[in-house]
Amino acid sequence: MVVSQSPLVCSPRTSSSASASPSRRYDFSLNSYRQYRAPVENGSSLIEPPLSDAADLLRSNVAKSASHGPFWDSLRTRARASLIEDAIRYTSAYRDTSWVDAGSVGPIVMAGHQPSLFHPGVWFKNFALDDIARRVGGIGVNLVVDNDVASGSSIRVPSVRPHGPTGSRQPHYEVVPYDEAGGGVPYEQTTVRSRDLFDHFDKAVTEAVGGVVDEPSVTKLWRHALSAIDRCGVAGCALAQARHGLEGELGLRTLELPLGVVCRTSAYAEFVLAILTELPRFHGCYNDSADRYRGAHGIRSSAHPVPNLAEHDGWFEAPLWIYGNDSPERKAAWVKMADDHLIISDRVAQRPRELRIDVRHPKLAAEQLANLVSPNFKLRPRALVTTMYARMVLSDLFLHGIGGGKYDQLGDQICAEFFHVEPLPFMVISATIQLPGLTQADHGQQTRSLRRQLRDLDFQPERFGDRVELDQKLVARKSELIAMVAEPAEKKLSSKKQNSKKQWHDEVATINAELSKQLGPLRSQLRSELAESERAQAAQRLMASREHPFCVFPIEYLQTTYAKLLSHD
Structure with a gap:
């Protein structure tokens, strides 16, 4: 494979083994774009298509993926084997995995989210993951998206404690921190600075929501978090393992794996190289699709939903991030071709970091890239490439939330035009759940x-x-x-x-x-x-907000609500 220096036009792919069919352009008009919206009523859900169609959708996806060609067949086989092996090893460090038959896992249903204390509508997706995996006789794997930037180390909770100069008991938000860190770095880099704040977070939340919720689930959740923080010392890791540990306690049978672990495999490296070795053409597909998306929806901001990829002095911006333990802030990855080598760099003058990859032998190049990536040089995908890999390679059916469902339709356009394969459809799942016992005065x-x-x-x-x-x-x-x-x-x-x-x-x-x-x-x-x-x-x-963190809700209340939503669909 050789990086073409031709203009950035998404022209038909002729040389790569990843190509399976002639180029096709998907209709991306307002008429074809799905407008996913959060349900309005308390205790209601958005599940599209319905759960009853999940098995048929999964079977259709399996049939479509079989037609993508040998490149994809080989990649999926190796990537899925690594995924299950790594997910069992990772999950078994903090909860039981004896129920998994590693030799016969069946189809893979996947979801993913950042390791944060999100609202109950997002957590509902994890319960649906378990439900769908059981329905189709497969296994559910949740991908912990730990390369996203953490927004902070606290949550906002509803409170009626006296506040302000008058000691008012009017409902208000209180900010409860679990660490001193201010965010700004990927979740996998969020080392805990204050164990005292972390260790007493559950008590602080319970006190803050007193009078609103008597038995918040943070009490059960934080027992798992305290065990997890001793294992990993990273807040993102501890929050994800705590939630997943609680899910195991509630009877959910799913595996979990951080994206950072997935990115260490040679299969992931091969997928990335399929993009990097034709990066100018990928630029054309990516930027053209983003421009059409903005035009179809009347979006004026050039940064929404994603900024176009740039080019400068022979360097092409890649849909990847570079960071590491010694410099945790994310920087854009840039790539250029020198003879038969790809040079991958963050182009930070005062902190040069580069990888040189010999692309004359693709399989060896993938192994070389996987081996060269280290704790101080982490090469992580951006959002659209993350879900592209998760949907097209790792899983048979992917479950999105509302935001992911909207924007991954742009990812479908890019995938179809660059790889010339039909993207695999996904499900969109969310719910609206309010605090119990609210009065609805007008x-x-x-x-x-x-x-x-x-x-x-x-x-x-x-x-x-x-x-x-x-x-x-x-x-x-x-x-x-x-x-x-x-x-x-x-x-x-x-x-x-x-x-x-x-x-x-x-x-x-x-x-x-x-x-x-x-x-x-x-x-x-x-x-x-x-x-x-x-x-x-x-x-x-x-x-009545649907955005309160799930950990302030009573766990029995959430379980009952989730069970009703899954039984009604």
């Missing part, structure tokens, strides 16, 4: 009513004569003026007493202003009621 209607009343104080003050003693002469005069408008046009035109339109308007405005002054105390009362109604509405909106 504060919104009350707020709208109070706002209308405050407006009427200025423009229709006479309406409040039953609540405040008003100047009846002014009220009577305004009634006369309003009646004039209601008279027939010819009568008004012939009347010598008829004021001009401007005079009429000025007199009505003057009367309104005079009457409105007499409503001062009522205005103060309504403003106070409006402020209280808006606070109550905001508090209800806060408490």
Whole structure:
């Protein structure tokens, strides 16, 4: 394989063994794009296609993948063998895996997410993973996406503890940290700096949500987290193992593996090299698809949903990240060709890091790349390439959340145009689950009513004569003026007493202003009621959010809700 220096155009692939069919362009219009949206009602789910179709979808995917050609057949066989072996070894370090028959695992159903304390709608996907794997007689594997950047080391939880200068018990958010780190580095680099914060996180959360939830699941979760942090010392690792350990305690039978482990295999290296050795052409497919996506959806930002890949002085930006233990901040990977060697670098002048790969023998080049990647030179895929590998190589059926389901339709376009194979369809799964015991008072209607009343104080003050003693002469005069408008046009035109339109308007405005002054105390009362109604509405909106971390919910409540959602589909 040789990197072409031709213009960045996604032209038909002619030389690579990864090609299986002529180039085809998928329709990526607004009509074909699926608009996945979170369910609105509490205790409802989004499962597309329905669970009852999962087995048929998986069988269809297996048949499609069989037609992709020998490159994909070989890659899938080796990658899946490594996946199961590594996932069993990794998972067995913290929970039982004796139920796995490594010699006969059947089809692979896969999901994935960052190792964070996400909301119950995301966690529902893990329960669906177990359910679908059992339905199809296969095995569920959850991919821990530990190359994404951690946003911080804390969570926001709902609280009614006294706060502010007045000691208000109005519902509000409290930030509860589990470490001192501020984020900004990949999850696999998030070493814990404060064991004291980490060790007492469950107690801090329980105290913060007291009065909202009596028995949050963080208590059971954190027993697993404390064991995990002693094993790995990394917050991302500990959070993922804690959640998965709790899932095992609840009876879910799935395996788990960090993406960082997947990236050490020669199969992954071979997949990456299939892109890097034709990187200029991949640029064309990637950038053209992203441009069409933005055009179809009226997106003006060049960074959404992903920025285009760049080229500079013979260097081509790759859909990969480079970082390591000695410099954990992610940097873009850049590639150029020198004779028969690929040079892979982060192009940071003060911190040069490069790999040189001989591409004359693809299999040996893949082994070389896998061996050269080290703890201080980690080569990790960006989001679209991550799911491309997970869906096309590692699994027979992939379960996305709402965000992944939206953006991976762009990944389908890139995959189809670069590799010339039909992407394997996926499922999209999410749920909306609110805190238990919430009351649903219609504060919104009350707020709208109070706002209308405050407006009427200025423009229709006479309406409040039953609540405040008003100047009846002014009220009577305004009634006369309003009646004039209601008279027939010819009568008004012939009347010598008829004021001009401007005079009429000025007199009505003057009367309104005079009457409105007499409503001062009522205005103060309504403003106070409006402020209280808006606070109550905001508090209800806060408490009813679907975004609260799953660890603040009672575990039995979540189990029961998940079971109902999976049985109804």
